Amino acid sequence: MNNYKPKRIVSRLLSSAGITVNGNKPWDISVFNDHFYTRVLQGGSLGLGESYMEGYWDCVHLDDFFYKLLRANLDKSIRRSLRLKTEILLARLFNFQQPARAIRNGQRHYDTGNDLFLHMLDKRLTYTCAFWDNAHNLDEAQENKLDLSCRKLRLQPGMHVLDIGCGWGSFARYAAEKYGVAVTGVTISKEQAALAQERCAGLPVTIRLQDYRMVNEKFDAVVSLGMFEHVGAHNYPEYMRVADRCLKDDGLFLLHTIGGNETSAFTDQWLNKYIFPGAAIPTIRQIGQAIEGLFVMEHWENFSVNYDKTLMAWYENVSANWDKLKSRYDQTFFRMWKYYLLSCAASFRARHSQLWQIVLSKAGVPGGYTFSH
Structure with missing residues (x-):
């Protein structure tokens, strides 16, 4: 041409x-x-x-x-290219988040290397959107988000919480330290599980290398921060059934997830190939259909503009620490990671992407659920 x-x-x-x-x-x-x-x-x-x-x-x-x-x-x-149309068709026909594939997909990103995330994230290693109200830095903003999540769940000492997709244990550690609860966290990343177990040592926290679909115990509360994006539309109903069977009748379930304005079988083509293979961003309609007959929606909050600030802070950390990382990661990787963080920041800034925290109950909170910042 x-x-x-x-x-x-x-x-x-x-x-x-x-x-x-x-x-x-x-x-x-x-x-x-x-x-x-x-x-x-x-x-x-x-x-x-x-x-x-x-x-x-x-x-x-x-x-x-x-x-x-x-x-x-x-x-x-x-x-759109023919290849993308083919990928969309395949995603609609096949389940790309079956347990074996989900493990491979998760390891592609989260087992990249703990050193990268140690130099990119806050001191608690929280790889989800921070909450920046009255925060002066990333550490404070992430503590805000963790505390916000605990308060939305109405945690009390002695409760036992299931953390689906626990990452490096940031929520588990914070909730155990600050709210006196026991936490069981599950992740499919070996790197995450090993470091989470180390960071939560001495606390009433259990970290399992386990697919969420295998969990079958009762908990006082269930939380999932930034994991639902890896579930896939085919698995939304099963995911909600797992949360339902693991939650006591009077408990609360907090779902923290990126959200989309339009239903799509995949994330962006480039992100799907290089950053989050098999990921899919849910919409309000998809979440609504998945919880129907299982949960009452008690509270739904959008604080997506906070993700713009969070991603920019992560990029600034990676840039500032690149001299410590470049012996292991080449320049092509740095350009890939920069492209990932800054393009995603722009997506939230442009309001193409959302960040939702949703509080769900099994039968409705008697007298109603109220929450204020």
């Missing part, structure tokens, strides 16, 4: 979003390899991300570039 036409088409599309190729604004892009244009037209978001990883183009403020792109809905203007 003559490269002039792709260059003209891509330049025109970007211009419609206020982005100039080789312009001088911080959100403009500099193109170093003209194959960039055909890669974008042929591969859509996958071509855009891979060409960035390969150094075909760059941008001073990548988050601002994506913010302008997303606010202009430019992602919908670029024709």
